[in-house]
Amino acid sequence: MLVPLEWLNEYVKVDCGAEELARRMTFSGTKAESVTFLGEEFENVVAGRLLTVEKHPNADKLQVSQVDVGRGDGASLQIITGATNVRAGDVVPIALDKSRLPGGVRIKAAKMRGVESQGMMCSIQELNLSKHDYPDAADDGIFILDPSVVPGTDIREIFGLDDAVIDFEITPNRPDCLGMLGIAREAAATIKKPLTLPPALTQGRKSEDARNEAQGGAPDIAELLSVEVRNEAQDGAPDIAELLSVEVRDAALCKRYTARVVTDAVIKPSPEWMKRRLRNAGVRPINNIVDITNYVMLEMGQPMHAFDARFVGGGKIIVRRAGDGEVIRTLDGGDRALDASVLVIADSEKPIAVAGVMGGENSEILPDTRTIIFESANFEGVSVRRAAKKLGMRTESSSRYEKGLDPDMTRAAADRAVELAELLAAGSAARGCIDVYPAPLPPARVRFSPERINALLGTSLDREVMLDILRTLEFSYDEAHNEIIVPPFRMDVGMEADLAEEVARFYDYNNIKATLNPGSAVTIGLRTYRQQLKKHVLDTVVACGFSEIYTFSFQSPKVYDRLRLPQDDPLRCAVRIGNPMNEDMSLMRTTALPEMLKALADNHAQRTPAAELFELAATYHPADGAGNAPTRPDGSAAARSGGPAAASPVSAAAAPVSEVAASAADVAAADALLPVQRTSLTIGAYGAPNDFYTLKGVFEDLFFALGIRDYEFLPCRDAAIYHPGRAACIKIGGKDAGAFGELHPDVAEEFGTPERTYAGCLSLEAVYEAADLSRSYTRLPKFPPVPRDLALLVDGGVTSGELIRVMKKAAGSLLETIDIFDVYTGKQVPEGKKSMAYSLLFRAEDRTLTDEEVGALVAKIVAALAAAGAELRT
Amino acid sequence: MKERLVQIESDAERAIAQSANLRDIEEARLRFWGKKGELTAVLRGMAALTPEERPAAGQLVNEARARIEARLSEAEARLTRLALEQKIAAETLDITLPGKRRSPGHKHPITLATEAICETFLGMGYQIAEGPEIEIDHFNFELLNIPKDHPARDTQDTFYIDDDVVLRTHTSPVQVRTMLTRPLPIKIICPGRVYRVDTADATHSPVFHQIEGLVVDRGITMGDLVGALSTFAKNIFGEDTKIRLRPHHFQFTEPSAEVDVTCWECGGKGCRLCKNEGFIELLGAGVVNPKVLKMCGIDPEVYSGFAFGLGIERVATCKYNINSMRLLYENDIRFLRQF
Missing domain, CATH: 3.30.56.10 (Phenylalanyl-tRNA Synthetase; Chain B, domain 1)
Known part of the structure; x- marks a missing residue:
């Protein structure tokens, strides 16, 4: 504002x-x-009267002028201009020596072709004023001012910029x-x-001819506005009842409709003082009548409209809902298709305005308008808001109505408009006023309890202090009922807490003393088990050398193909946003992998040689598995336009706001219908020394930290995202918990990551489920371990996991650990084979193992290995 | 024999004195004390003495031996020390060479800010509550006193899934869920991801994070709100930080306030960062609107509460001097490594 x-x-x-x-x-x-x-951009710019205008002695296209700039000594200035539209006697803006113009332009005296110029005459562009506001100003030349402007007047004063x-x-x-x-x-x-208060709201005014308001110069507006003007008609003026009738057919949407009529109107520009006020308040002056409606709106907050009575068919205004299929061309020139949800102002045949939003072109004020109907109405906010949204035209008027206006002020606003019409000599008031106000609102009353206000604020203010503040704000106190009566314009105040706010803001919030719930029971601030687990995950992965990223939750529908996901992959089933920023951000992500790959690619593009990143990322999955699957091809778009008839079960579960409080059951009902939100640890890395085993190591460290023992990594040959020979599925407790691996070269290329990029996802729900933070000490062994190393020659396809299984099975409980310490192919190893070297540790709880015992175990192991096709290297 | 012993002793003294290192000492010891050592030979020669002569001779030998041994030990200790000193001197490292680092990763500044704020409130006895990011309109708006078609919705441009489901525009629905499901008193903070239709730039993002707080109990006052927020501000921005409240309007609180904290750049004196205000706007807060309590099944005649909410990105950019919110979502590791 x-x-x-x-x-x-x-x-x-x-x-x-x-x-x-x-x-x-x-x-x-x-x-x-x-x-x-x-006017802060202007300095030393004044009005000057041109005393003479003569040709420059040395230049055909320049003129030399002697200018009176109102100097006390009567001396004139010599100023040169290239413009051709100036004559002796004109008053023009002069930028004096050492002056400043908008845009930081500085003007100094200078010689032009050997002749001194002590300043510059200015065009409208140089003054940075709008041609719209000053249509008479020359497009190409000096801005000729009103001849009544006194030379020497500061330019800011002339254009109302001294504000x-x-x-x-x-x-x-x-x-x-x-x-x-x-x-x-x-x-x-x-x-x-x-x-x-403004004159329309005061009584007993004396009459005066206000039609002499000045053009140009700077009249004293205060004086102008203090002249007391009638807004009541003179004797012999027609009665409004002869000219107009009003019928309100939908009193719910139009709580009050006030109309006044002005006859013998003369449409012309408003006086400068009014134009200036409008302009400075951000509204373009149009003509006197339209300006009056805007002026009253800006002054009182009451939107107004003016109709040309000629076009109100039958002299009758009907406030009704539009018929389906009715069309109106609004003042902005657009044709608007209406329906029964839109309230219109109509005459006996057709709509002439969209109530509270914009008038119709068919009844607008024209240069030859003679009789004017001023509308000052109270339309219901929600319906105006819906109509404005539906028609895509939010206006100064609709944005006021939608907030819910005070119906009390329509009459005063209508009177004020008529008063201004008289003041501006824009027309004559017709007698009387039509005011349809079937159910006047009684003033709101609120129980006054200083104790409760103090209790809410944590203050100990005196009741008189509170009453003083409230009275200043035009609230009154009904002592008999101990109630505060709210002034009608304060539609926002209706309960005790509102009074508390009024008191607090004038007491100053910053005078309220800080306390820490002194009366409250002590509460325990602790993370829940889940929250602790999440922090553990985060801390562990960070400790493993990975840095955390944050990415948006949106996803492009194109991303599934880029990831080479099969057509029936469940990840393709996503929640669609009804009003996305753009198509690439139109889905809620079902996997955070694409954003991870983008982050890796971006770092790669910055020539960062290596990166290790992770995200604890939420993903979103339709509750019913439908999402944007073919069953709902246009997704929520259909649901959005479905309107109230297509009430979903959610809205049924959650009853409309009412006196009935919601309950825990509503939360359960909502959760049953809302999409499922999951969290995954999404991880990615490229560059030395990262490889497949780096990622695997992070998962292993994580499982160790969280006490998860029942997990395994299985080859993952069919996940299209990954290199088929370099990927693993993660199972926790036998259930799928995620996958990771080297990116398939096609995917790496598609996302612009380095060729060898490693990424994966792990379900944190699965991790949380299996996590066990309980710890129990196992006594340290008393007897020494016996180490043995075994080097095995096996087929290239044999996995270490298989060999370890064989060894463990053969060895039994005395085998404490097996660690692989070498995998070798090359010289001394036959083609197609590889050498795998293990270090085994044997130990008994109750004795020192003898060489013979260990020798026997090793023999058993070697035999089992041989049976499995692994040969001992010697 | 006596002369022999004197001779040996003086030889030994010389040998020890000439020893330059531990090996020389060892050699000296062998020379006098080994199987073929000179002193050993003297001892063996004692067999030739008469029994009467032996005690006196034995004593002489023993005394000489003790003296030589003491010299040897002393020299040995000295040379051991010397050897160690030489070794240490030879082992000087170039301590300007880089350290061998384990290089743990880095938490994202949003996480750091979230944790810092959470720790502050956990310490004040708050619990952390969470809820879904895709939320029903009813919890995100209506129960917070923002009915459908209310102009207050304009201040939070909303992503809709359908007419009844939205991407939550604030973490307030978690407050609603908590009031509906948990016993009183309630003392929670709700960190989480929220969404508003907004083009990403230095100060906006369609996806961002908030922390809201809610306290509901008997006798909760606006003063308690001031106390909680001022404790928070001191913890996050330093002990000297002050807060300042300005009246504002939120549908779910009444009275409502916008809260500024003293500028961390100038400490309140006024500078370019705070546009000479000395304060920087940080969060919104207020006393819970009784209508909200009522809709959530809590009797406003008995209970009252306060709520507050702030953007975590705002805290992170302020606290870590990050000049654009975009950096938080670009995930450049050169940026991440700074935290």
Whole structure:
């Protein structure tokens, strides 16, 4: 909300400066986003009257002018211009010697073709003003000002730029502050100054001819606005009832409809003071009538509309829902298809406005409009919001209505509009007012309990202090009922907590003393077992040398093909976002592997020679396994447009917001329907010394750290993502828990990772399930171990796992450990064979093993190995 | 014999004195004390003496032997020491060569910030609560006093799965779930991933992380909120950190506040980072709206509570001086290694 200080000053005298006001308002709850001093880019730019204009002696295209810039000594300046549109007598903007123009342009006196120029005449572009605002300004030449402007007047004053504009952030609960009056009320309470209401809200005004308002120059607006103008009709004026009738057919969506009529209208530009205020508040002036509607909206927060009565067929306004198939061309020129969800203003035949959103082209104010209907209505917020969204046209009006406006103010706003029409000599008021307000809202009342307010805030404020604050904000106190009566414009206040906030923000939040729940029972802050496990996983993988990454949860539908996943792979079954940022971010990921590969590829592209990365990544899986599978080809798009009829079981489980509290059962019901969220440890590495066994080692360390013993790694030949000979499936407790391996060269190429890149995923649910953090000490052995080494010659395809199984089985319980210490192919090993060397450790709990015992065991092992095709190397 | 002993002793003394190392000492010992050693020979020669002469002679020999042995031991100790010193001197390392590092990996700054915040609140007796990222609209909005078609929804541009299911826009639904399922008193923080329709840039991201807190019990006040947040701010940004509250509006709290902390760059004096404010906006908070308590089955006449929420990326970028949120999701290992 842009608030020009000059405008605000009409209601409350701000004597502390814009910046201080902005700061104080921020701490009383109206946050100032910025303060702009409009003319701050101008320095030493004034109006000058051209006394003479003559040809430059040395240049055909230049003219030399003597200019009166209002200097006290009466001296004129000599200024040269290349423009051709200036004549003696014109008043033009002059950038003096050592002046500054918008964009940081500095102007200095200089000689042009041997003749001194003591400044520069300015075009509208050089002043950075809009042609829209000043249509008469020359496109190509000097901006000729109104001849009544006094030479020497500062340019900022002429264009109303001698003002500061504060941009306030208005939260959705305070639509009253989307008007200068609302801001003025807050400002008055904040800086403790009286509030002056605008004339339409005051009584007993004297009549005066206000039609002499000035063009050009800078009139004293305060004086202008203090003239007391009738908004009641003169004798002999027509009665509104002769001109208009209003019928509200949907009182739920239109709580109040107020209309006033102005006759004998003259459509012309608004006076400069009004245009300036509108402009500085961010609204483009159009013509006097449209400007009045905007002015009242900005002043009071009440959206207004003006119809040309000629086009209101039958002289009758009907507020009704649109018929299906009805179309209206709105003021912005677009044709809008309507339906019964949209409230319209219609005449006896056709819609003439979309209620609360935008007027129709068929009834707009034209240059020859003579009779005007001012509409000041209260439309229901949700319906306006829906209509605006549906038609894709949020307007200043709709964004106010949707927040829920005070129906009390429509009458005052209509009167204010008529008053301004009189003030601007835009027309004459017709007698009377049509005001359809079937069910006036009683003022809200809230129990007043200073004790409870203090209890909520942790303060010990006196009740009188609270009442003082509330009264400043125009609340009143009904002592008999011990209730606070809320002023009508404060639609946001309806309960005790709201009063507490009003009190707190003017007491200043920062005066509330810090405490740490002194009355509360001590609670134990501990991680749950799951949370401890997760931290363990994280700490272990980090200790293994891997660094953690964070990636987005979105996924492209194209990613499955890039991963070479089969068409029926369950990972292809994803939750689709109804309104994604783009197609590549349209699914919720079912695997975090693609993002891991992207991270590896990005690091590779940065020429990082090696990287070891991991993510504890959530993945998302449709509850019913449907997702974007062929059964629901267009996914949620259908569901989204399904409307209320297609109420899903979720909404059935979760009843609409009402007095009935939700319960734990609702949580269970929701969880049963929501997609399943899982977490995986996704891991990836490339570059020396990383290889397949690096990843395997991380998993082994992790299992060790978490006390998981029942796991195995099995060859994984059919996972299309991986190199078929260099991948493993991970099983925990016999169940699939993940897979990892070297990327298939096709996948590596597709993702731009190095050729030898290793990656994998492990289900953390499976890890958590099997984890066992309990520990029990095993006594250290008392007797020494007996080591033996065995070097075996086996076929190339034999795995170490098989050999170890054979050895363990043959050796029995005295074999304590087997470690492989060498795998060798090459010289001295026959083609197709490999040498595998193991170091075995034998030990008995109760005695020192003898050479004979160990010799016998080794013989058994060697025999079993031989039977399995492994030959002892000697 | 006596002369012989004197001779041996003086020879031994000389030999020991001339010993340059342990081997010389060993040789000296052998020369006098070995099987064919000179002193050994004298001892053997004692057999030729009369029994009367033997005690006196034996004593002489023993005394000479003890003296020589003492000299030998002393020299041996000295030379052992010397040898060690020489060895140490020869073994000097170039300590400027790089260390052999185990090089553990690095936690992501978002994790570090999350852990730091969690530890602070765990220490204050809070528990960590979690919930699903894909959430029903009812929990994400409606029970937080944001009905369908409420303008407050505009402040949180939402990803919809369908009309009733959203990607949660804050971790507040975890508060709702907790209020619906857990016994009072409640004292939780809810860290987690949230989503809003927003193009990624230096300060925005469609995916980001939040931590919210909720305390509900009898007699909870706004002062307790101030206490909790000021403890948090001191723990995360340093003991001298102060907080500052500004009134604001959130649908699920009343009164509501935006909370600033003193600028960590200038300590509150005002600098470029804080735009001369001395404070930096960090989080939103307030007293739980009684409507929310009621909808979640808690009697607002008896219980009250406070809630707060903050962006973890914001804390991480502030705490670690990271100039763009994008860096957090680019996963460049040169960046990650700095944490």
